[in-house]
Every structure is written in structure tokens, then in C-alpha cells.
Amino acid sequence: MTVVSTHKDVQALTLTFVAEFAASVERVWQVWQDPRQLERWWGPPTWPATFEQHDFAVGGQSRYYMTGPEGEKAHGWWAITAIDAPNRLEFDDGFSDEDGEPVDTSDPIHLVVTIEAVDSRARMTTVATFTSAERMEQLLAMGMQEGMREAMGQIDALLADASH
Amino acid sequence: MVVGELSEADADRIFHALADATRRDIIARVIRQEQSVSALARHYPMSLAAVQKHVAVLERAALVTKERHGREQLVAADVTALRRATRLLDAYEQLWRHRARGIEQILAEDQEGN
Numbered sequence: 001m002t003v004v005s006t007h008k009d010v011q012a013l014t015l016t017f018v019a020e021f022a023a024s025v026e027r028v029w030q031v032w033q034d035p036r037q038l039e040r041w042w043g044p045p046t047w048p049a050t051f052e053q054h055d056f057a058v059g060g061q062s063r064y065y066m067t068g069p070e071g072e073k074a075h076g077w078w079a080i081t082a083i084d085a086p087n088r089l090e091f092d093d094g095f096s097d098e099d100g101e102p103v104d105t106s107d108p109i110h111l112v113v114t115i116e117a118v119d120s121r122a123r124m125t126t127v128a129t130f131t132s133a134e135r136m137e138q139l140l141a142m143g144m145q146e147g148m149r150e151a152m153g154q155i156d157a158l159l160a161d162a163s164h
Numbered sequence: 165m166v167v168g169e170l171s172e173a174d175a176d177r178i179f180h181a182l183a184d185a186t187r188r189d190i191i192a193r194v195i196r197q198e199q200s201v202s203a204l205a206r207h208y209p210m211s212l213a214a215v216q217k218h219v220a221v222l223e224r225a226a227l228v229t230k231e232r233h234g235r236e237q238l239v240a241a242d243v244t245a246l247r248r249a250t251r252l253l254d255a256y257e258q259l260w261r262h263r264a265r266g267i268e269q270i271l272a273e274d275q276e277g278n
Contacts, residue, residue, distance in 0.1 A: 041266025045262055128260075
């Protein structure tokens with residue numbers, strides 16, 4: 001796997017993440033389509049996901065939860081808005097209450113995933129759009145300690161360089 | 165988490181402040197060394213007043229501080245606030261790196277199975 005590029009737009013609140021995999025487009029599509037594969041990579045570090053429902057069709061809904069290190073559960077939902085297999089998937093991703101029912105249908109993250117063949121590899125581009133900075137913080141406050149530490153290390157290094 | 169202490173209004177001010185290339189450049193310069201507004205203004209093809217406005221936006225977002233030294237206003241970076249702002253999107257990027265590694269692992273198992 002190679003991370004080709006990432007682009008953060010702080011004004012539009014978007015992250016564009018591009019990675020390439022040594023696999024076919026169809027194979028990478030499967031890790032989104034098959035809930036048993038999806039739940040192995042969707043959760044943040046130390047918060048594995050369990051997909052209880054995954055209706056992979058336009059208008060389809062997913063219900064999942066992520067289990068934290070203390071056994072606490074964070075529930076989420078997807079609503080799939082566009083599918084063009086095996087190249088394009090669009091969906092909204094939001095938080096749910098303890099019963100798995102969506103609580104923030106007006107404030108989801110919108111994700112657009114495109115998978116294309118580039119030199120016999122599969123290039124996956126994910127564009128995530130947040131509706132508000134608050135929404136982003138809610139997500140990041142949960143189970144992101146590892147990512148935080150990595151990011152902090154990078155910023156510390158940057159600031160250390162700048163002070164020399 | 166420190167991120168949780170950042171209110172929505174604070175975050176919006178920070179995002180707005182960082183959305184402009186000149187303001188990002190001002191931050192990069194004052195991280196290295198605190199500078200007067202007039203020294204900063206020499207780097208940009210704009211009026212002193214325009215640079216003062218940019219500095220004011222950064223000050224409202226608590227990304228820089230302004231301190232009077234004699235006749236000069238010295239602009240310095242507020243490192244704590246800068247860390248909070250960059251952490252938001254950086255942490256989300258880290259989540260996607262983590263996810264891509266997870267996908268990679270699943271794909272690697274295909275090879276082992278063959």
C-alpha cells in the first residue's frame with residue numbers, strides 16, 4: 001500500500017486521501033461491500049467496528065458500533081447515496097444512540113470513494129466532507145489517541161525545526 | 165482530550181484564520197521568530213493596513229499574540245493554539261492511514277491463501 005497524497009482543506013473542512021493497493025479494483029471494492037471485511041478496518045485504533053446491518057445499495061442503510069478499550073460502545077450509521085460498482089461509492093456517516101438509531105441525520109460526514117485502475121494497481125480516493133468543525137471534533141475525540149500522538153509528534157518536530 | 169476543550173466557535177475562527185495563504189505564511193514566519201507588523205508587511209505586496217487586518221484575524225483565533233515593544237507591535241505565534249488547530253485534520257488523516265493499513269492487511273491475506 002502506498003499513500004499517494006493527502007490534502008486537507010481547512011476552509012471547506014475536507015480531507016482528500018489517496019492510496020494505491022496491489023490489487024484489482026474489484027478486490028478493493030469488496031472491502032467496502034463485504035461487512036465482514038469492512039469491520040476489520042473501519043474503526044479507529046483500539047475501536048474495532050461491528051456492522052450489524054449493511055445494505056450496500058443506493059438508499060441502503062448500515063448500522064454499526066465500535067467497541068472501545070474499556071468495552072464502551074459508539075454507534076454509527078451509513079446512508080448510501082450513490083453506487084457505481086466497482087468504481088464509485090457515496091454515503092453519509094453519522095453517530096447513533098445506544099439503540100443504533102441515528103441521532104445526527106442533519107450533521108453527517110459525507111464520503112465519496114472512487115476506485116480506479118492505475119498501472120495494474122487500484123487507486124482509492126476518499127474525499128470526506130465535514131458539515132462542521134464540531135462534528136470533526138466529536139469523531140476525533142473518540143479513539144484517536146494513537147493518531148493524535150503521531151500527529152503531535154509531527155507538529156512538535158515542525159516547531160522544533162522552526163525554532164533552530 | 166485537549167481537542168474537546170475547543171469550542172465550535174473557537175474552531176470556526178481557527179479554520180477561517182488558516183484558510184488564507186498570507187495568514188498561513190505570517191504564522192510560518194512568526195513561529196521562527198517574533199516580528200513587528202511593519203517587518204512582516206515588507207514580505208507581502210499589500211499595504212501595512214492589510215497586513216494588520218490579517219494579523220488581527222490570527223489574533224482573534226488565538227493563533228498569534230501581539231505585544232507592544234516601544235513603538236513596535238511584536239507578533240508571536242501561540243504554539244498551543246496552533247497545535248490544537250492542526251491536530252483536528254491531522255488526526256483525521258491518521259485515521260485514514262490506519263484504515264488503509266487495515267485494507268492492506270486484508271488484501272495481503274489473499275496472497276497467502278494462493
